[in-house]
Amino acid sequence: MNVRLMFSIRVEPLFTTRPYIHPLIHKSAPIGAFFVSYNAPRYTANIMVSESSSVPALEIIGLKKTYAGTKKKPGTEALKGVSLTVPQGEFFAFLGPNGAGKTSLISIVSGLATKNEGQVQIHGISIDEHPDHAKAFIGLVPQELNFNIFEKVIDIVLDQAGYYGITRAEALPHAEQVLKDLSLWEKRNDMAQHLSGGMKRRLLIARALVHKPRVLLLDEPTAGVDVELRRGMWDFLRELNAAGTTIILTTHYLEEAEQLCRRVAIINQGEIVKEGSVKGLLSSLNTATLLVDTKDPLKLADMELLRGYPITKMDDTTLEVKLEHKQSANDAFRKISSIGIEIMNVRNTGSRLEEVFVNLTEKK
């Protein structure tokens, strides 16, 4: 049986502190994961082959994080033993209210914060045993802007490639592609401080993608981004995912998770309170609420005729239809039409995932 493998070669010149990690080639070979080390007088070369079809993109077991307290203030237990598996190719969201632990989790996975307990593996590589190898699989879009605003856009992206041992010349073609995809190429010679807020967020994404990571972690990628730009980012992320990149994001926007993601984990007070497919979570809802816009203003007599149906008047030209679990909307629509009301439009009341979310996080 043949599977696609990802090879990365790490060549570490002695006496330097910056590792050289270069994603190289895809090739067919039998299932397995192994390390080969080659020791030359001045260089250590580790050829790491990680089987890339059945190993999860991310595996977290019993992750705990407590931020140290002070004499006056006790420490904060941000993660209380989180376990989770995200397969490769997944589009996954962490949903949770402020302070739930989302950034703490993303920061530990990407090596920015230390954990107290637990294990994290990225493409089967332990972040404790081989942190540089594990990190090479990841691109991180942090919640806060963290680039030097006095640097040029192109330099911010190319310098990031340098952290993975990719030279500016090697990185340039892909950097150009990514900046074009994110409509930032025209701005490449501008200082980052001259970008708009939305452009700065896109620059974070471009920077995260320059070394072609297999897993993209995005912490609140569309916070403060206008609706049009948000939809553009969604399309970009969908295409990236379709091309094989695993995407894991955190978001407050339930619509974002509902529109983009196949699976979600709802996290509250440092614990995963629900995990599953978006479809599955939505089907656990008992009711759905639809808004029906009518062509003409509703009359009192209309409402009399609708008595006994789960239909209420919201305003002169809007009806609310509440459906129980698995109840068909057709009966209600048929009744509305049968009394001579012309339906112009039917709308969802908003994110249905929000109902699941509120139910779960309110219980706490």
Ligand SMILES: Nc1ncnc2c1ncn2[C@@H]1O[C@H](COP(=O)(O)OP(=O)(O)OP(=O)(O)O)[C@@H](O)[C@H]1O
């Ligand atoms: N550096 C830190 N030092 C101390 N406590 C911290 C630190 N970072 C986070 N915390 C605390 O850990 C908890 C989880 O915070 P975290 O930033 O992970 O939440 P979040 O889910 O990302 O929230 P938000 O949606 O607001 O970004 C919070 O109680 C927070 O105050």
Ligand SMILES: [Mg+2]
């Ligand atoms: Mg956060």
